[in-house]
Amino acid sequence: MSERVFIVGAGQVGVGLFRAFRAARVEVVGLHSRRHSSVATSSGQLPSAISDANAIIVAVRDDQLDGVLADLVDAAAPSGRRRLASGTVVVHTSGGAEPELLSRLGDMGLSGGTFHPLVPFANPDRAPELLRRAWVGIDGDDPARAMSRRLAGHIGARTLEIPPGRKPAYHAAAILASNFPVVLASVAGHLLHDIGVPDASAYKAVESLMAGALTNMKQALPDDALTGPIVRGDAETVGKHIHALQGHEQALQVYRALSHAAVEIARARGVDSRTLAAISALLRTGS
Numbered sequence: 001m002s003e004r005v006f007i008v009g010a011g012q013v014g015v016g017l018f019r020a021f022r023a024a025r026v027e028v029v030g031l032h033s034r035r036h037s038s039v040a041t042s043s044g045q046l047p048s049a050i051s052d053a054n055a056i057i058v059a060v061r062d063d064q065l066d067g068v069l070a071d072l073v074d075a076a077a078p079s080g081r082r083r084l085a086s087g088t089v090v091v092h093t094s095g096g097a098e099p100e101l102l103s104r105l106g107d108m109g110l111s112g113g114t115f116h117p118l119v120p121f122a123n124p125d126r127a128p129e130l131l132r133r134a135w136v137g138i139d140g141d142d143p144a145r146a147m148s149r150r151l152a153g154h155i156g157a158r159t160l161e162i163p164p165g166r167k168p169a170y171h172a173a174a175i176l177a178s179n180f181p182v183v184l185a186s187v188a189g190h191l192l193h194d195i196g197v198p199d200a201s202a203y204k205a206v207e208s209l210m211a212g213a214l215t216n217m218k219q220a221l222p223d224d225a226l227t228g229p230i231v232r233g234d235a236e237t238v239g240k241h242i243h244a245l246q247g248h249e250q251a252l253q254v255y256r257a258l259s260h261a262a263v264e265i266a267r268a269r270g271v272d273s274r275t276l277a278a279i280s281a282l283l284r285t286g287s
Helices: 012-023 048-052 062-076 101-107 124-131 142-154 167-178 180-194 199-217 235-244 249-268 273-285
Strands: 004-008 027-033 055-058 089-092 111-117 135-140 158-161
Touching: 004 012, 004 048, 012 027, 012 111, 012 124, 027 048, 055 062, 055 142, 062 089, 062 101, 089 101, 089 142, 101 111, 111 142, 135 142, 135 167, 142 158, 167 180, 180 199, 180 249, 235 249, 235 273, 249 273
Parallel strands: 004 027, 004 055, 055 089, 089 111, 135 158
Antiparallel strands: 111 135
């Protein structure tokens, strides 16, 4: 089957996918925006071109998803002016939403599911590069999952199946992996700034450290790649950190929360339980 893709939503995700599919020579029959957009091929009401697609990707915010799906339900109705062909696949890019209207589409002979790229779309221009070797979370009925696997393959991505009923936890994991490293970089950079390190050096040093940690994870699982005082059982250094972070409340809270998680990794790696108990006490009391 030759994929013919129509994308609803001209935000960062929609534009990023549009460019990735075009770069992969996948036929994109349209990029639609609710409002006028310089990159969209249509705006306002769904255009007749949508009937030429056999895969519709809805790339809008969660609070707009039901409205777009309602429009597609209307388009799929026998009396719809933009009749969608039976067997058309409709997938959305939300990692957390489970819209009930997808089942309505199923009642009309369409397929539905999720196509959630595990990629930070801060810059749509980089999407073709980032999506190669990336992962896409998928779910839905059999035809939707099959279409999602083909679409991912075209752009060089791999797929993982989102376990039924576990989408919120799946999405939380995605947020931990994609958003929180940026938060950590910000907290660490601000801390270096606060103690007098120039910003230009501070953020470059943080970026270098984080890149090194990611490189280590390419060689080993995260639990095995973790370094630092906790997996060394160095309670004295942890105590010094906590003392030094007094007055830097945000950094202290982040340090404590992530150090508690690091204690559990160290426990699994066989670090002495009495040492870890002492570290846990320091993290709770700060002394």
